[in-house]
Amino acid sequence: MHKLIIEYINRLERKEKRKSFLIDDLEKHIISRFGGYSSYQGKGGYAALYKSIKILEKQHRIKELKTVGYNGQNPPLKIRWAIMQKDILTKWSKEDMLRVSDLLDLSQYNKNPHLQTDKEWQYINNIYEFLKNKESRSWASCEERCLELFNDEKFMDSNKKDNEVLKRLNISYDDLKMKKYGHMFVYWNRGTPNIEKIIILENHSTFFSYKRAAMEGKHIFEIIPDALIYGEGKKIIKSFSFLEEIADIKRVEALYFGDIDPEGFMIYRLLKEKYKEIDISLQLEAYSTLLSLNKFNYPCEGQSENEENLNYVLEELYKSNRNLEADKIMDICRSKYRIPQELITYEYLMGL
Known part of the structure; x- marks a missing residue:
């Protein structure tokens, strides 16, 4: 259960940009993830949830809001809790980021250090090397260019989870001299x-x-x-x-x-x-x-x-x-x- 609670809080913070949550909403989410109240009870129920909340409070990951009331359960918990911002250390070196900043805008990565993964940096490096030699390169299909830069010809498919790199860098298809050709009629x-x-x-x-x-x-x-x-x-x-x-x-x-x-x-x-x-x-x-x-x-x-x-x-x-x-x-x-x-x-x- 503890892992599910951490995932819930991380999602609220990163994807929904939320700064607080209701304890009732958290419990409903956990019950749903377990497939119902009986299964939730089998995993420790409210007692296990209370224990996890207190652990996260000690770790300064969350903090109870003093101005709100309690949830009426035993032992009681505050109705609303604040999400404390984690100190995420940047993974990429400042020197490397500065090196590519003449051609790429890395502001999204400065604002969101959790995006600084090894895989993302490899994409950025490949894009940077292409842009340096852009004038001498010919136009290519989207699939050909994606295979070259991301080792995946279907990288830009809408169901891919890691294809947001172009959006984060504010890079267009034209910037990479690639074109999405329609199927021939x-x-x-x-x-x-x-x-x-x-x-x-x-x-x-x-x-x-x-x-x-x-x-x-x-x-x-x-x-x-x-x-x-x-x-x-x-x-x-x-x-x-x-x-x-x-x-x-x-x-x-x-x-x-x-x-x-x-x-x-x-x-x-x-x-x-x-x-x-x-x-x-x-x-x-x-x-x-x-x-x-x-x-x-x-x-x-x-x-x-x-x-x-x-x-x-x-x-x-x-x-x-x-x-x-x-x-x-x-x-x-x-x-x-x-x-x-x-x-x-x-x-x-x-x-x-």
């Missing part, structure tokens, strides 16, 4: 060196129908696309960053066409919100045609309704004076139906 290029007009298709079959028609020189709803992108459903939200590898994103006009259903609308909204620097809009003629071709109530199953996504699409339709289409889509979605984009086939496109 499937696309078709008409052959132009300057891609400007793009159509993003949610589903595989529609992508190939559009591609076949475009290759035969057909206008697709009055548009000759420079490129077609297969979105692979929700994957496009992440992979769309690859666009800058094949086009000047400042000159691109991207049209999105997906299913009329909650997931299709969600993909569109997230795509627009994540890539605000790119001109993305709905391929309105395709949606209008999809509505006109629909003769069946396709049930919408296994998809979560989201009014925010629906309203996002409806707003764009209303702004484009597509009131009739907007009203139809609203009725379809609220009736829990959907329309798959595969109603627009290669045969239909060729007949336009």
Whole structure:
């Protein structure tokens, strides 16, 4: 139990920046960690907790607050206790820290000496050596640079516990000349060196129908696309960053066409919100045609309704004076139906 109490106090001090705690909160935490009151009692219960508190008080780790009352138990303890700041000795030498301070900001490590570990210092040394030679180094992928500096190509994954070093040093990806490349999406290029007009298709079959028609020189709803992108459903939200590898994103006009259903609308909204620097809009003629071709109530199953996504699409339709289409889509979605984009086939496109 004593170890759990120390861990609780350390966490309050370091992570939550707390300077005091309630004895009742501590006891509830210990009971929870033991899996219930019976198990807590089996480990000594309140008597063991009291003993640990008194030990920590003698060690000057905690101190009772004189101005508050007692908890009403026997033997009694004060309701609230102050956490006494530990004198943590800095582990890194001042000379070493000064040596790298011309290129690195170590203020976070001065404020938080517990972060001064051997592993962290090795990271800092590697970063410092890179920065000294930065001008002669080439750009690399995030994975390549992380393997070089941290011996772990997945160092920047969000579930890693020790990947905060860049944040502490206020170092960016650009500082380390590393880039997080998006996964490559499937696309078709008409052959132009300057891609400007793009159509993003949610589903595989529609992508190939559009591609076949475009290759035969057909206008697709009055548009000759420079490129077609297969979105692979929700994957496009992440992979769309690859666009800058094949086009000047400042000159691109991207049209999105997906299913009329909650997931299709969600993909569109997230795509627009994540890539605000790119001109993305709905391929309105395709949606209008999809509505006109629909003769069946396709049930919408296994998809979560989201009014925010629906309203996002409806707003764009209303702004484009597509009131009739907007009203139809609203009725379809609220009736829990959907329309798959595969109603627009290669045969239909060729007949336009």
